[in-house]
Amino acid sequence: MLPSNHIDDTSPWYQITVEQNISCIKLTGSYTLAALDQQLQKVGAKLTHFATQSDLHWDLTSIQQMDHAGAVLIWRAWKMHRPANLLIRPEHERLFTHLEKARPAPKPVRRDILWPILTLGRRFFLFWDHLTGIITLLGQVLLNVLYLVKHPNQIPLREISANLFRTGAQALSITALVGFLIGIVLSYLSSEQLHSYGADMFIINILGMSIVRELGPMLAAILVAGRSGSSMTAQLGVMRVTEELDALTVMGIPHSLRLVLPKIIGLGIAMPLVVLWTSAIALLGGILAADLQIGLNYKYALSNLPDAVPVANLWIGMGKGVVCGMAIALIACHFGLRIKPNTESLGEGTTNSVVTSITAVILIDAIFAVIFSNVGLKIRS
Amino acid sequence: MINNDPIIELQGLYTRFGSHVIHKNINLNIYQGEILSLVGGSGSGKTTLLRQMLSLEIPAQGSVKILGHSTYDCDLELLRSLRNRSGVLFQQGALFSALNVYDNIALPMRELHCLTEEMIRDLVMLKLDMVEVEAQHVNKMPAELSGGMIKRVALARALALDPEVLFLDEPTAGLDPPLSESFIKLIQTLRKELTLTIIMVTHDLDTLAALSTRVAVLADQSLVAVGELADIIKIDHPFIKEFFLGERGRNVLRNVLTLP
Numbered sequence: 174m175l176p177s178n179h180i181d182d183t184s185p186w187y188q189i190t191v192e193q194n195i196s197c198i199k200l201t202g203s204y205t206l207a208a209l210d211q212q213l214q215k216v217g218a219k220l221t222h223f224a225t226q227s228d229l230h231w232d233l234t235s236i237q238q239m240d241h242a243g244a245v246l247i248w249r250a251w252k253m254h255r256p257a258n259l260l261i262r263p264e265h266e267r268l269f270t271h272l273e274k275a276r277p278a279p280k281p282v283r284r285d286i287l288w289p290i291l292t293l294g295r296r297f298f299l300f301w302d303h304l305t306g307i308i309t310l311l312g313q314v315l316l317n318v319l320y321l322v323k324h325p326n327q328i329p330l331r332e333i334s335a336n337l338f339r340t341g342a343q344a345l346s347i348t349a350l351v352g353f354l355i356g357i358v359l360s361y362l363s364s365e366q367l368h369s370y371g372a373d374m375f376i377i378n379i380l381g382m383s384i385v386r387e388l389g390p391m392l393a394a395i396l397v398a399g400r401s402g403s404s405m406t407a408q409l410g411v412m413r414v415t416e417e418l419d420a421l422t423v424m425g426i427p428h429s430l431r432l433v434l435p436k437i438i439g440l441g442i443a444m445p446l447v448v449l450w451t452s453a454i455a456l457l458g459g460i461l462a463a464d465l466q467i468g469l470n471y472k473y474a475l476s477n478l479p480d481a482v483p484v485a486n487l488w489i490g491m492g493k494g495v496v497c498g499m500a501i502a503l504i505a506c507h508f509g510l511r512i513k514p515n516t517e518s519l520g521e522g523t524t525n526s527v528v529t530s531i532t533a534v535i536l537i538d539a540i541f542a543v544i545f546s547n548v549g550l551k552i553r554s
Numbered sequence: 555m556i557n558n559d560p561i562i563e564l565q566g567l568y569t570r571f572g573s574h575v576i577h578k579n580i581n582l583n584i585y586q587g588e589i590l591s592l593v594g595g596s597g598s599g600k601t602t603l604l605r606q607m608l609s610l611e612i613p614a615q616g617s618v619k620i621l622g623h624s625t626y627d628c629d630l631e632l633l634r635s636l637r638n639r640s641g642v643l644f645q646q647g648a649l650f651s652a653l654n655v656y657d658n659i660a661l662p663m664r665e666l667h668c669l670t671e672e673m674i675r676d677l678v679m680l681k682l683d684m685v686e687v688e689a690q691h692v693n694k695m696p697a698e699l700s701g702g703m704i705k706r707v708a709l710a711r712a713l714a715l716d717p718e719v720l721f722l723d724e725p726t727a728g729l730d731p732p733l734s735e736s737f738i739k740l741i742q743t744l745r746k747e748l749t750l751t752i753i754m755v756t757h758d759l760d761t762l763a764a765l766s767t768r769v770a771v772l773a774d775q776s777l778v779a780v781g782e783l784a785d786i787i788k789i790d791h792p793f794i795k796e797f798f799l800g801e802r803g804r805n806v807l808r809n810v811l812t813l814p
Contacts, residue, residue: 206666206716207639213668240716240748242669245676267747271680282693515651515697 186216189223197230198223204236204243213246220250230258233265244268303529307507313429314437314503320430329435336439340401340498344447348396352451355392356384356458364466373467377474380459381482386549389452390490391538394497397440397447398530402505405436406526409509410519418510428510437502444498445491452490485549493541497534504530559622561586561719561751562607567616569602576602577613578775586718589745589752591762594772595793600755601645603772604723607753608642609633621718638666640719641712645727647704649696655682655707656692662714681710684747685740702733706740713744722754726761738764759798759806771797783810 188199202208209216223229233239233247248269255269285291321328364376409432412418421428456478463469508526512518560583567580576599584590594600605611607618609625618625620636628636649658659681663674682692685706696704705725712720725741726734738761744750756762762769762783769786771779773793779786787798787807797803 207635209668211668214670217670217673238749241677241680242673242716245673245680249673249676271683272676274683513697515695517652 184216184219186212187219187223195230196226196228197232199232199235200247201235202237204239204246206240206242208238209243209246213242217246217250220247224250224252224256227257229256231256231260233259233261236262236265239265239268241268244272248272303507306511307503310429310433310507310510311503313427314434317427317430317434321434329431332431332435333439333442336435337443339404340397340436340440341443341446344397344400344443345450347400348393348447348451349454351396352389352392352455353458355388356380356455356460357462359383359388359455360459360462361466364463364469368467373469374477376459376463376467376469377477378481380456380463381478382486384455384459385452385482385490386486387490387538389455390448390493390497391534392455393444393448393451393494394501394534394538395531397444397498398501398534399527401440402501402530403523403527405502405505406509406512406523407519409506410512410522413510413512414514414519416514433503433506433510436506437499440498440502441495442498444501445494448490448494449487452487483549483551489541489545489549493538496541497537500533500537501530504533558585560584560619561621562753563619564603564607565617565619567603567606567618568614569599569606569611570614575775577772580616580777582770582777582780584751584753586751587749588767589754589765591766591769592753592755592772593757593762593769593797595797598772599775600772601723604721604753604755608640608721638662638715639717640721641715641717642721643705643709643712643723643725645723647696647708649699649704649708649711651696654693654695655687655699658696658707659711659714662711666715677714678710681713682707684713684744685710686736701728702730702737705729705737709740713748716748718749718751720750720752722752722756724756724758725754726756726758731760734758734761741765759803763806763810783807 185202186200186204188201190197190199206213236243244265261269360376360380363379364373367373367375367379409418412432418428421431460469460471460474463474464471505526508522508529512522562582562584564580564582567577569575569577580603592600592603602611606613607620609618612626621639623632623636625633625636649655650661653661656678659678660674663669663677669677678692679689682689687703687706687710691699691703691707696707699707709725722741726737729737741752742765745752752765754761754765766783768781769779769783770777771786771791771794773791778791779789779794786794798807
């Protein structure tokens with residue numbers, strides 16, 4: 174090395190030499206993302222620092238490899254314009270030409286100041302859209318029913334039975350488990366209270382009325398809404414994504430007849446049966462817990478049950494089952510058919526479907542409670 | 555910087571689905587700077603082989619070495635760094651539908667945790683410029699893009715980390731002829747500008763003839779031929795005869811080669 178040269182600063186990435194009062198920075202090594210890795214910020218800061226010296230000569234010819242990340246790093250250090258004295262290889266030159274031409278990224282769209290009002294308005298219109306959509310779908314299904322009455326040989330029996338199996342038979346185990354546990358909890362909590370008043374036998378009234386009229390149908394409906402409603406929405410949504418729905422349309426097969434109607438009828442038949450099953454298991458659990466807790470004889474409980482719970486309550490419970498089942502299927506199909514062919518829409522649609530159908534189930538329960546407030550209740554005066 | 559170690563090395567690969575054998579003893583070396591096309595009939599396991607190179611699927615037997623490291627028994631850290639050095643263009647693009655164009659390309663860069671947001675912005679715009687997507691599209695969601703645009707954005711995402719190896723699964727499938735021609739040109743330009751090794755699965759003879767430096771033919775559960783296109787078509791094998799020298803094949807290849 175000549176005495177006039179002296180090395181000012183070294184690093185694997187650059188060398189600074191001063192020769193005849195001209196300071197020169199020579200970049201070395203591989204300026205690639207893989208090579209720079211965690212050093213990137215440090216090297217970038219150093220280069221930015223050197224770039225502030227305007228009379229510095231830049232020598233890029235010793236760089237072994239440079240990729241876009243390396244080029245951007247150097248370009249940013251230069252504050253987006255080339256230094257006055259620059260030596261560069263032609264293949265690297267091309268990268269910087271690209272960078273010079275590259276347009277700045279457009280700014281993301283700012284939020285409007287009125288966004289709360291706009292969002293509220295949009296929500297309202299969306300709600301209105303869903304409401305009319307559900308009513309339209311219901312109307313279509315009713316028209317299909319009329320059509321099927323005239324052409325009974327076209328009733329989609331296979332689809333109905335498949336839905337009956339999927340939403341009814343396959344839901345038995347989960348509804349039984351939840352019903353049984355709720356029966357035990359209810360009985361366990363209230364039997365102790367009643368025992369302290371010496372009113373042990375009223376446990377049958379409490380269990381019977383609450384389970385047969387309210388808890389059985391509601392538990393079954395909420396479980397089915399979560400289980401079958403979501404699967405219906407997802408099924409239709411995936412059919413939209415894979416264009417199966419469009420394939421049906423071009424074959425001239427209406428969605429409402431082949432896909433929606435069998436689901437509504439299937440769940441309309443399956444739900445009251447699931448309600449009956451859930452109520453029976455919940456009662457069983459309740460009576461079992463009462464037997465263990467306060468020694469209530471199960472034979473006595475079963476023989477007194479018809480006395481304590483008028484049979485009208487059973488019909489109300491099953492009636493709720495029919496209406497809730499049909500509503501769940503209708504809502505699930507409505508949201509399923511509206512899904513757009515992308516993954517986000519699929520998730521959003523399924524969530525909306527389940528939330529809406531559970532809300533609808535509770536609304537239906539409230540309506541039943543108001544309409545039948547004088548039916549099946551023994552009020553002793 | 556060209557060395558003769560293979561970038562990708564397949565050794566004795568066997569693949570079975572249940573009792574159905576897909577691949578029998580596949581050996582293949584892919585070297586730096588080449589564009590290798592994998593061809594084969596439907597169900598011959600081209601895509602499966604590609605997925606095995608990406609270690610998305612594990613073969614029943616055999617090993618895959620990428621950049622000198624075996625991918626099936628290495629630790630996660632190494633696998634991650636190997637994956638950062640390769641880019642994949644999936645057949646349907648596989649853009650994340652919850653993110654817009656900009657974020658789709660920025661995602662792999664952000665995941666590195668060593669780039670600043672300003673650098674990422676410059677890089678994203680550079681990549682988009684390379685694949686000829688205009689700046690006005692950066693805030694669009696993938697659902698709003700056309701098929702050709704999705705492929706371009708997906709290619710930009712595959713190139714996000716300046717990979718050494720690029721895997722293309724049916725790069726021109728689903729594009730109309732002018733679009734697929736411009737896509738081929740794009741890949742040619744990119745290869746000139748970046749040091750890329752490309753492995754491509756394709757059905758399209760135009761793409762194959764225009765891009766590949768070597769061709770590997772999958773038939774009868776194994777690689778029946780590997781070599782340059784001009785040599786491949788001289789091989790006497792029913793699939794090669796049908797695929798390259800059928801009427802359509804002749805029409806395409808007449809422009810690039812002298813046919814037997």
